[in-house]
Amino acid sequence: MTIEFGNPDRPNSYIGKTVPRPNAGRLVQGRGRYVDDIVLPRMVHVAFVRSPFAHARIAGIDANEAKSVKGVLRVFTGQDIAEVCTPWVAVLAHLKGLKSPPEYPIAVDRACWVGEPVAAVVATSRAAAEDGAALIDVDYDPLPVVTDMMSALDAETPVLHEDMGDNLAFRRLHEAGDIEAAFKSAHKVVSTRFRTARHTGVTLEPRSILVDWNPAEGQLTAYHATQAPHMMQTVLAEHLSVPESRVRVICGDVGGSYGIKVHVYPDEVATAAIAKIMSRPVKFVADRLESFTTDIHARDHEIEARIAVEEDGSITAMDIDDWTAIGAYSVYPRTSAIEGNQVVNLCGGPYDFKNYRAQTTVVFQNKTPTCQYRAVGHPIAVAITEGLVDQAAAELGMDPVEIRRRNMFRDDAYPVTSPANMRFEGLSHHASMNKLMELMDYDGLRAEQAELRKAGIHRGIGIASFIELTNPSPFMYGIGGARISAQDGCTVRMDPDGSVVALSGVTEQGQGTEAMLSQIVAEGVGVSPDKVRVITGDTQVTPYGGGTWASRGAGIGGEAALQSARALRESILTVAAAMLQTEQSRLDIRDGQVVDAATGESRMPLEELGRIVYFRGDTLPKGLPRELVQTRHFITSDYPFAFTNGVQASYLEVDIETGVVKLLKHWCVEDCGRIINPQLVDEQIRGGIVQGLGGALFEEIHYDADGQLLNGSMADYLVPMAAEMPDMVVGHVETPTKESLLGAKGAGEAGTAGAPAAVMNAINDALRPRGAQVTEMPFTPERILRALGVLED
Amino acid sequence: MNEAFRDKVDISLTVNGEPVEARVPAGQHLTDFLRLELGLTGAHASCEHGVCGACTVQVDGAPIRGCLMLAPQADGAEVWTVEGLSDTDAIKDLQEAFVARNALQCGFCTPGMLVAAKDLLSRGGIPSRQEIREHMSGNYCRCTGYEAIVDAVETVARARAGKGAA
Numbered sequence: 001m002t003i004e005f006g007n008p009d010r011p012n013s014y015i016g017k018t019v020p021r022p023n024a025g026r027l028v029q030g031r032g033r034y035v036d037d038i039v040l041p042r043m044v045h046v047a048f049v050r051s052p053f054a055h056a057r058i059a060g061i062d063a064n065e066a067k068s069v070k071g072v073l074r075v076f077t078g079q080d081i082a083e084v085c086t087p088w089v090a091v092l093a094h095l096k097g098l099k100s101p102p103e104y105p106i107a108v109d110r111a112c113w114v115g116e117p118v119a120a121v122v123a124t125s126r127a128a129a130e131d132g133a134a135l136i137d138v139d140y141d142p143l144p145v146v147t148d149m150m151s152a153l154d155a156e157t158p159v160l161h162e163d164m165g166d167n168l169a170f171r172r173l174h175e176a177g178d179i180e181a182a183f184k185s186a187h188k189v190v191s192t193r194f195r196t197a198r199h200t201g202v203t204l205e206p207r208s209i210l211v212d213w214n215p216a217e218g219q220l221t222a223y224h225a226t227q228a229p230h231m232m233q234t235v236l237a238e239h240l241s242v243p244e245s246r247v248r249v250i251c252g253d254v255g256g257s258y259g260i261k262v263h264v265y266p267d268e269v270a271t272a273a274i275a276k277i278m279s280r281p282v283k284f285v286a287d288r289l290e291s292f293t294t295d296i297h298a299r300d301h302e303i304e305a306r307i308a309v310e311e312d313g314s315i316t317a318m319d320i321d322d323w324t325a326i327g328a329y330s331v332y333p334r335t336s337a338i339e340g341n342q343v344v345n346l347c348g349g350p351y352d353f354k355n356y357r358a359q360t361t362v363v364f365q366n367k368t369p370t371c372q373y374r375a376v377g378h379p380i381a382v383a384i385t386e387g388l389v390d391q392a393a394a395e396l397g398m399d400p401v402e403i404r405r406r407n408m409f410r411d412d413a414y415p416v417t418s419p420a421n422m423r424f425e426g427l428s429h430h431a432s433m434n435k436l437m438e439l440m441d442y443d444g445l446r447a448e449q450a451e452l453r454k455a456g457i458h459r460g461i462g463i464a465s466f467i468e469l470t471n472p473s474p475f476m477y478g479i480g481g482a483r484i485s486a487q488d489g490c491t492v493r494m495d496p497d498g499s500v501v502a503l504s505g506v507t508e509q510g511q512g513t514e515a516m517l518s519q520i521v522a523e524g525v526g527v528s529p530d531k532v533r534v535i536t537g538d539t540q541v542t543p544y545g546g547g548t549w550a551s552r553g554a555g556i557g558g559e560a561a562l563q564s565a566r567a568l569r570e571s572i573l574t575v576a577a578a579m580l581q582t583e584q585s586r587l588d589i590r591d592g593q594v595v596d597a598a599t600g601e602s603r604m605p606l607e608e609l610g611r612i613v614y615f616r617g618d619t620l621p622k623g624l625p626r627e628l629v630q631t632r633h634f635i636t637s638d639y640p641f642a643f644t645n646g647v648q649a650s651y652l653e654v655d656i657e658t659g660v661v662k663l664l665k666h667w668c669v670e671d672c673g674r675i676i677n678p679q680l681v682d683e684q685i686r687g688g689i690v691q692g693l694g695g696a697l698f699e700e701i702h703y704d705a706d707g708q709l710l711n712g713s714m715a716d717y718l719v720p721m722a723a724e725m726p727d728m729v730v731g732h733v734e735t736p737t738k739e740s741l742l743g744a745k746g747a748g749e750a751g752t753a754g755a756p757a758a759v760m761n762a763i764n765d766a767l768r769p770r771g772a773q774v775t776e777m778p779f780t781p782e783r784i785l786r787a788l789g790v791l792e793d
Numbered sequence: 794m795n796e797a798f799r800d801k802v803d804i805s806l807t808v809n810g811e812p813v814e815a816r817v818p819a820g821q822h823l824t825d826f827l828r829l830e831l832g833l834t835g836a837h838a839s840c841e842h843g844v845c846g847a848c849t850v851q852v853d854g855a856p857i858r859g860c861l862m863l864a865p866q867a868d869g870a871e872v873w874t875v876e877g878l879s880d881t882d883a884i885k886d887l888q889e890a891f892v893a894r895n896a897l898q899c900g901f902c903t904p905g906m907l908v909a910a911k912d913l914l915s916r917g918g919i920p921s922r923q924e925i926r927e928h929m930s931g932n933y934c935r936c937t938g939y940e941a942i943v944d945a946v947e948t949v950a951r952a953r954a955g956k957g958a959a
Contacts, residue, residue, distance in 0.1 A: 020892055027900025028888040028907065030835020030875035037834035127818070204839050204847055204901040204935055255837070255901030256935050288840045510899030510936050683895050683941055690938030714844040714933070722939040723930040727922070751938075 003523070003741065005674065011590040011600075012526050014519040015742070018679040019529050021515040023253075023508065032253040035208035035225050040281040043210070044073060046274055047129035048267050048284075049119040049136045050293065051111030054147065054366035054707025055160070056140040058109055061119055066135040071128030075136065076120040076274060078108035085273040086239045088264065090330035092480025095337045098170040098362075100330035101161045105270035110143070112160065112328035113368050114709055115293025117267050122274060122282065145366040145707045149302060149325035152363035160328065160364045169330060170337040170362040174344050176419040177355030182317035186308030190391045195776040196380050196756075197700035198300035201373055202719050205255020206286040207295060209268045211275035220247045222272060225254045227262040227507055228547035233539045234483045235264050235333065236272050251537030257509040258374040258691065260295050262549045264332040267294065292712035297701055298339060298373035300325055301380050305347075307388040308355075313396055313403040317355035318348045318419075320384060324362055327369035333482045336370050337362050342377025342469070345420050347385050349467035350429050350645065351407040356419035366707040372549070378468060378753035379692055386464040386757040387764075387775060394768060400463050400761065401442065404647075405433060408465060422467075425638070427645040428733040429465060432669045435731050436463075436647050440667045445651060453769065459664070462650040462762025466754040470551035470672070470746025471642035471737070473635065487635040488552070489543025490560040492521055492568045494628040496614045498592055498606030500525055502565070503535045505545015506557030511748060512680035513553050517561045519676055520742065524565025525572070526589025527606070543631055551746020554676055555642060559740040560634040566741075567630035576609055578624050634740065642737045642745045646670030648689070648754035650762040656770065656788060659781030661697060661763060663724065669731040670750045674743035681747045682730045688751020689728055694720040695752075696759035697778050804868040808833070809877025817864040824848040824859030826867070827874060835875035835904040839933075846932030849905035850874050856912045875904035884911050887949050896945040898936030906932050910946045919950045 004010045026032060063075040087102035106117045119136050123129035144158040151157055152167040160167055183189055210223040220242050226232050229249040237244040254261065271284040286294065301324045308317040322343045326336035340360030347358055393403040408429035409416055417423050436442075442461075449459045477484040491503040502521045508514050514534040522529040536542060543560075546552060569589055576594040577584040580603055588597040594604045612619060613626050620626060636642065649667040654660075668685050675681050698718035702710040711717045736743025756777060763784070764773050772787040785791040800819045807813065808831060817826055822841075827833040827850065839847035841860045848859035851873040878884045884907055890896070897903040906929065913920060913928040920928070925943045934942065 021895065024892045024895070024897060024900070025888075027897055027903055028875075028891050029879040030833075030904045031879075032834075032900050034834075034837070034901065036838070037828075127820075202933075202935060203899075204845060204933060205837065205899070206839065254899060255839075256899045258935065288842065510897070512895070512898070679895050683898065683937060686938035686940050687898060687936045688938075691935070713842060714840045715842065719933060719935070720939075721930040721933060722926040722943065723923075725926070725939050727940055727943075728938065 011588065012523045014523040014529055015676050018677055019515060019519055021512050022518060022534065023514050034205055034253045034255050035210050035223050036285045038210055038223050040210065040212060043281040043283055044122050044124055045126040045129045046120050046122050046271055046282050046284045047126065047133040048117040049121065049133045049138060051107065051114060051116045051118050053111060053140055053142050054114050054145045055143040056111050057143060058107060058111060058118060058138060059141050060139040062137040065137065066121055066132040069128055069132040069135060071124040072121060072132040073124065074122045074278065076106065078104050078106035081105045081270050081273045082108055084240065084276055085269060088239065088332040090332040090335045092335050092477065092482055094480040095170055095335065095341060098330065098335060098337045099164055100169060101163055103266065103329045103332065105266045105273060113366055114707055115368060117270060120270055120274060122278065147365055147367065147703060147705055147707045149323055149363060149365065152325060152365055160366060167364045169326060169364055170340065171360065172341060172344055173359040174420060175357045179317055179319055179355045179357040182355035183308045186316055187311045188309050188392060188395050189306055190388060190395055191306040192387060192391060192775050194303040194305060194384050194387060196299045196301045196383065197777050198297050199373065199695055199699045200292060200295050200297050200701060201258045201260035203256035203258065203260050206288065206291045207261065207265060207268065208285045209271050210281060210283040211272040212281040213276040213279055215279050218246050220272065220276065222249045224249055224251055225261055226251050227257045227509060227549055229507065229537055229539050230505060230544050230547065231484055239269060240272060240276055248540040251507055254509050257548065259372045259549065263296055263334065263371050265294065288714060289712045292717060293368055293709055296331055296371040296373065297327065297368045298370050299380060299695065300370060303384055305384050305388055307392050309392045309396065313398050313406045315351050315353040315407045317353065318388065320347050320358040322358065322360040324360065325365040326362055327367045328364060329369050331369045331371035333484060334372055334477060338372055339370065339377045343381045345422055346377060346381035346467065348419060349381065349385065349422065350409065350465040352409045353407065353419060358420065367703055374688065374691055375749035375752035378466065378749060379695060379756045382464055382466045382754050383757040383760055387760055390761045390764065401433065401437065404463065404465055405430065422643065423639055424643050425737060426735045427643060428671045428735050429645055431733045432645060432647050432671055435733060436649055436667055436669045439669065439729050439731050440649050458654045458656055458766040460652055460654065460762035460764065460766030462758045462760065462765055463647065464754045464757035464761060465647045466645065468551065468644045468746065468750045468753050469641045470644055471555035471636050472550045472552060473637065473640050475640035476550065485544060485546040487633050488545035488557045488560050489631060489633040490557065490564040491543055491629060491631040492525065492564040494568060494572060494606065494610060496610040498610050500527055500532045501535065502532055502561060503542040504557050504561060505543050505547065506553040507537045507548045509548050511553065511684055512677060515680060516554055516558060516676050520558050520561045521565040524562045525569050527592045531592060543633065551748040554744040555746055556634055558676060558744050559742045560632055562742050563632035563634060564630050567632055568628065571625065571627050571630060572606065572609060575613055575620065575624065575626055576604060578621055579609065579612060580604065636739050638739050642739065644670065644672050644745045644750060646750050646754060648758040650758035652759065652762045652766065654763055654766040654784065659784035661779060663693065663726040666726050666728045668728065668751060668754065669733065670747065671733040671735050672747035672750065673734060673736040673745035675732060675734060676744060684747045685730045685751045686728050688749060689755045690720050690725055692752040692755025693725065693759060695777060696756040700778050802865040804865055806867050806870045806872060808872045809874060809880065819865055821864045822860050823862040823864050823867055826864035827859065833874045833876050837901055837904065846905045846909060847902050849908045849932065851908055856908050875907060886952060887911065887914065890945040890949045894941045894945040894948065896937060896941040902932060902934045906934065906942060913946065914950055914953065919954050922947060
């Protein structure tokens with residue numbers, strides 16, 4: 001069975017159309033149900049005492065005064081929690097050599113970053129728990145700290161985890177071709193040092209969890225703001241010694257995730273352990289300072305990179321030396337080596353060249369752990385690649401678009417394998433670039449730029465091509481031993497009145513999962529989307545699945561939904577054929593009616609079929625299958641990942657007096673394969689772009705040399721606000737993946753992947769006549785003025 | 794902890810048009826009062842230092858950061874939250890425009906955004922896109938990139954202006 005996606009007039013043509021999100025109406029009325037909105041009988045609150053030192057031995061904890069606070073019920077130390085909860089070690093077998101020590105929910109004898117939980121105070125109100133936490137007297141013996149990335153492996157630097165032997169968490173070198181020969185014979189070589197700043201996700205809803213333990217049933221129920229409920233079910237079951245069938249993770253409305261809420265956090269596991277000890281519901285909601293000090297950080301990289309080009313602009317080689325510091329522990333269970341690994345995998349991604357060397361060096365330090373955050377590694381790899389390509393173009397006196405066109409994989413070249421050994425099934429770099437040129441009127445914009453330059457106005461145009469990794473197979477985590485599902489499932493059921501319920505293992509974080517699934521199921525069964533009720537985020541009722549990460553919801557979860565919907569359609573038609581005394585192939589389902597497939601004439605409403613199956617099954621032939629519920633699972637198997645591609649452009653103005661960058665407009669053309677809901681895809685792209693723009697211009701976590709986090713508030717860590725952001729033009733090329741009937745690839749990270757590089761190139765395009773260049777993000781007024789030589793001290 | 798801080802204060806106010814009398818901790822902010830005491834969970838606590846705008850509610854006609862106002866300061870005030878504004882259809886066109894334009898993703902900022910937008914729209918006329926952006930710049934949204942929000946507010950401003958002229 002195929003779907004004529006090319007025919008917009010086909011019956012039930014909901015895939016590819018903008019339909020409203022079923023959950024949006026609720027959210028605009030303030031009727032969302034986020035974890036902090038939930039109140040359970042006998043519920044108590046936990047607040048954590050956190051290490052004020054980046055590295056210290058815990059010599060003693062005196063809780064007497066805290067216990068005297070009215071409302072405080074109990075105080076827990078690391079040792080107390082360790083008695084009911086096993087520690088974890090975040091390594092993956094396929095990342096050879098990756099090491100990390102066991103990590104406990106609450107530090108047992110040593111704290112390794114500012115913000116690490118050291119004790120927990122449980123009270124009848126959050127305010128009382130906080131008052132109690134302030135009175136816990138912890139006796140710390142400060143230890144030497146490791147904070148600088150590039151000297152972390154030096155002989156004189158203290159070793160953070162003695163048992164690990166050194167501060168090296170992971171190192172990977174990838175080599176293809178003859179890199180030295182390529183550089184020796186190159187027409188031009190350009191070398192640059194790049195830096196990307198330490199970021200964090202700043203979800204508007206802080207991390208939140210409410211856990212209840214019912215000892216009479218042996219059942220643990222966690223209401224959790226998470227992207228991966230089944231993974232959390234498995235983790236809580238394993239570390240708290242409860243069977244998986246007795247752990248229920250419920251993920252209702254989640255107030256922003258972006259990768260921040262896909263990890264296992266010590267304080268959240270501690271909350272579950274405390275619920276199990278106290279046999280009552282325990283709520284933990286991080287405050288904003290806790291968000292800054294304990295949500296995962298990301299993107300803290302320093303890179304030396306060089307590119308070799310021929311006279312005609314052909315790229316012959318790239319050489320990347322990437323360093324990243326991941327904090328005190330590798331984060332469970334995805335590990336903190338993936339980001340560096342992605343840099344190795346993704347640099348040079350759009351381009352057809354032969355000689356490639358890339359190494360990532362991942363080191364420990366006494367800071368908040370880093371891990372996967374939206375577009376993992378992509379913004380770094382794209383900035384390196386596109387920064388080098390632009391600089392090479394400038395050296396050659398070539399237009400930045402032209403040098404890209406000369407090097408991008410041809411649109412008819414697929415399948416191909418990149419020098420980084422990434423396998424591409426089908427991409428559209430040239431078609432995307434052509435579309436971008438049209439959308440932005442590149443030549444017109446260049447003319448405007450030149451005209452304004454004469455008037456002393458410094459505008460820049462920046463281009464960034466990119467690839468994006470989506471639809472991951474078990475090659476991402478499963479093969480390394482992590483119990484993270486790359487498969488996802490969907491159960492679709494027809495109720496007696498002909499309405500349909502779909503239960504999916506992927507989750508809704510606001511991206512529109514429920515709308516997307518309702519459209520697919522509607523088309524797959526033959527009903528209108530408003531007849532489809534989508535249920536996500538409850539491990540007790542949905543098929544086991546991976547949840548939301550690595551842009552997999554539409555591609556993996558969507559395909560499972562389509563296959564289960566098609567299976568339900570077949571089941572319905574089997575019953576209908578028996579009832580109508582005709583052949584199944586002569587029937588179809590359209591808009592909730594069983595119809596004659598040839599003429600479209602209505603034969604029976606689904607409601608009538610439902611009535612017969614559920615209440616008058618006696619009238620159907622004995623032995624007739626009548627399963628009006630179907631489950632299908634989907635996993636990709638031909639390619640480890642479904643790569644997408646795209647290209648972004650930034651147009652901006654640099655005030656060379658103040659160093660302030662004003663974003664004027666931004667464009668993105670991307671190819672996520674089959675588009676299910678154009679509006680939702682566009683808004684994923686726009687939201688992603690702005691997250692990337694934040695990284696380019698504002699966002700940077702600062703630490704001092706002692707490992708103290710210096711900007712732990714939203715007044716000090718700047719994020720994009722409406723006034724500074726540009727309008728964005730989004731365009732698409734559609735190259736569906738052949739791995740699925742649906743053909744969808746991911747779109748959630750493309751915006752974030754390419755935006756920082758486009759801005760960097762635009763700023764440098766504006767500064768080039770002044771002989772200045774910036775490659776250290778964020779591009780603050782200070783850094784731009786230093787590049788211009790205005791600031792020198 | 795300061796003894797004065799532990800003191801309770803009696804307050805009397807109207808919330809969403811209904812009279813409310815309560816005895817509240819002197820140190821409790823308005824957001825906690827609305828959420829914990831009245832079960833009005835539409836306004837969200839997020840940064841709790843007045844930056845993000847997720848807790849924005851309407852107090853005596855003006856958009857106010859619920860986290861920067863103590864519940865005792867609301868004594869005698871008229872408070873409207875997204876729940877009351879929804880029940881009275883006061884911002885129905887704005888809510889419909891947000892849904893139609895997908896001007897929300899996770900929805901956590903949305904109640905505050907709506908109150909902020911209501912304030913701008915109540916001034917009448919059709920604000921420029923930059924004026925809308927400036928006005929909404931006290932409300933943080935990590936999901937949408939803001940453009941859809943600006944579009945939705947602009948659409949409502951145009952529609953209301955059209956109606957007014959007709």
